[in-house]
Amino acid sequence: MIRKMTAEDLPQVMAVENESFPDSPWPQKEFLYELNENPFAILSVYEEDGRILGYIDLWIMYDQAQIANIAVASEARQRGIGQQLMNDAVRRSIENECEFLSLEVRVSNTPARSLYEKNGFIQAAVRKQYYENGEDAYLMIKPVGGLNNDSIACD
């Protein structure tokens, strides 16, 4: 079941975060900021039998959506949970009439890149030395529709 993340989930979320990103995990205060202060952030967890097996942090910023974080517990991977979290992000992006859903991913992160390519993301740019260890990121973008009507432009 996918549901809204709460502060009570953070011990389990942090366990998944630490094992998923051993080199550069978000500290708990980052999750607290996202939960309590970031007006653009929508945090969701995948829960099964009372256990948090995955989560996603989606930013809806007017006409742009961005996946800021997504992870699945190592023992629960390759069971379709990442895909369900992605489905939820795409649905919310469409409901909010966003034009694009985007994210950054390490060039070496084959599982995540595969998930994104399977879901129609394309490589839009390379962000050189984006990560602390000097690794590049791909900016990946998926068009999700937008308003589908004539917008009024300022010129």
Ligand SMILES: CC(C)(COP(=O)(O)OP(=O)(O)OC[C@H]1O[C@@H](n2cnc3c(N)ncnc32)[C@H](O)[C@@H]1OP(=O)(O)O)[C@@H](O)C(=O)NCCC(=O)NCCS
């Ligand atoms: C990326 C991640 C979220 C995928 O979650 P998951 O629950 O294992 O993914 P799913 O089981 O839903 O798989 C969906 C698709 O992802 C891709 N995928 C998942 N694991 C993969 C692997 N080990 N190798 C290659 N592709 C993989 C495949 O395209 C798969 O589709 P398929 O089953 O039809 O082949 C998970 O591997 C993870 O948490 N990794 C560590 C954190 C991370 O890297 N997050 C992304 C940061 S940008």
